[in-house]
Amino acid sequence: MDQLKRQAAARALEEVRDGMKLGLGTGSTAKHFVELLGERVRAGLKVVGVPTSEATRADAQRCCVPLTTLDDIDRLDLTVDGADEIDPALDLIKGGGGALLREKIVAAASDRMIVIADDSKWVDALGRYPLPVEVIPFGLAATQRAMRTAFAESEVSGQMAVRKAKDGHVFVTDGGHWIIDAHLGRIRNAARLATLLSAIPGVVEHGLFIGLASTAVLAGAQGIRVVERH
Numbered sequence: 127m128d129q130l131k132r133q134a135a136a137r138a139l140e141e142v143r144d145g146m147k148l149g150l151g152t153g154s155t156a157k158h159f160v161e162l163l164g165e166r167v168r169a170g171l172k173v174v175g176v177p178t179s180e181a182t183r184a185d186a187q188r189c190c191v192p193l194t195t196l197d198d199i200d201r202l203d204l205t206v207d208g209a210d211e212i213d214p215a216l217d218l219i220k221g222g223g224g225a226l227l228r229e230k231i232v233a234a235a236s237d238r239m240i241v242i243a244d245d246s247k248w249v250d251a252l253g254r255y256p257l258p259v260e261v262i263p264f265g266l267a268a269t270q271r272a273m274r275t276a277f278a279e280s281e282v283s284g285q286m287a288v289r290k291a292k293d294g295h296v297f298v299t300d301g302g303h304w305i306i307d308a309h310l311g312r313i314r315n316a317a318r319l320a321t322l323l324s325a326i327p328g329v330v331e332h333g334l335f336i337g338l339a340s341t342a343v344l345a346g347a348q349g350i351r352v353v354e355r356h
Contacts, residue, residue, distance in 0.1 A: 127244055128154075130345035131208075134242035135159035137343045137350050138206045141240060144172050147199055149232035150186055151207025152179040152225035155242050159206050164189025176202060178232050179225040180300050196235055205236040210255045210333070212247050212342050216355045217316055221258030221333030224289070224299050230331055233338045241339045245346035253282070253313035258289070258333040259306045259323060260299055269328030270306065276322035277310065284310040303330050 135158035142148065142163065150160055160175075160182060167173065167190055174194045177183040186193055196202075207229055211219040218241060220226050233239045249255075261269050270286055277283050289297040289305040296304055313319055313334075320334040342353045 130244040131155040131242070132158040132162070133350060134244065134343045134345040135162055137345070137352070138240045138242045139163060139166065141204060142166070142171070142173065146173050146203040147194070147201070148173055148175045149202045149205025149207070149236050150175040150177045150182050150191070151205065152182045152229060153208040153223045155208035155244070156182065156206065157185055159242060160185045160191060161189055164191050167191050176232055178207065178228040179223070196231070202232065202236040203238070205233050205239045206242060207233065207239065209241045209243055209247055209335070211249050211252050212241055212243060212339070212344070213249055213252050216241070216339040216342055216353065217252060217337070218335035218339055219252050219255050219257055219333050220335050221260070221305065222255070224258070224297060224305055226258055226333045227260050227299065227301050227303070227331040230335060230338070233335065238341070239339045241342045243342070243344055245344040245351065248344055251312045251314070252316050252334070253310050256307040256309045257313070259308060260301070260303045260330040260332070261306055262328050262330060263304050265328050266304070269326060272326045272328070273306070273308070273323065276319065276326065277308070279322055280313070280315055280319040282310040282313055282319065284308055301330065
């Protein structure tokens with residue numbers, strides 16, 4: 127599986143040109159991209175990256191990839207990131223690694239987003255993977271009640287759980303927030319659910335990435351498959 131992720135990352139790297147400003151994703155597949163990008167940088171490629179998490183920042187620094195921020199540049203040419211699920215419209219569920227807020231800010235500031243994954247992430251409809259929703263800890267019960275209403279209006283329902291870290295304590299994002307993982311099953315109208323969740327005051331961001339990815343690079347036993355948004 128790791129080899130497939132690296133193959134997808136290598137294919138995405140072919141889209142990188144000298145002088146590009148890049149969004150650097152978070153997670154196991156994106157980490158391969160950062161490592162491969164570092165090899166190209168050390169061989170003379172001139173790029174600058176904006177990391178989507180503190181973990182990716184550390185990886186990029188280790189791999190000698192020059193970094194900047196969205197305060198210092200206004201647009202990115204390309205973001206390369208992984209996903210937990212990808213549907214045929216190239217809508218995504220992201221946030222399994224807990225970096226969805228920064229990932230979405232960076233993706234939205236990019237001219238293009240390439241999603242790299244092994245082909246197990248390809249689904250006919252989103253929702254088998256739990257939907258991460260980043261929330262403010264204050265007023266958590268009120269936020270969850272509002273989320274239940276949003277689920278009902280989108281004709282989905284399921285259990286919600288506050289994400290725990292490996293040590294058993296509540297997982298805290300780089301932004302200091304918590305994540306609720308919603309086990310919804312098949313989400314028939316992801317765009318509507320995304321709109322309803324975004325309107326809840328206690329929701330900082332959610333893991334539905336609608337209309338952001340332009341290309342998916344999927345690596346499987348049969349090789350690489352590239353899917354473009356229609």
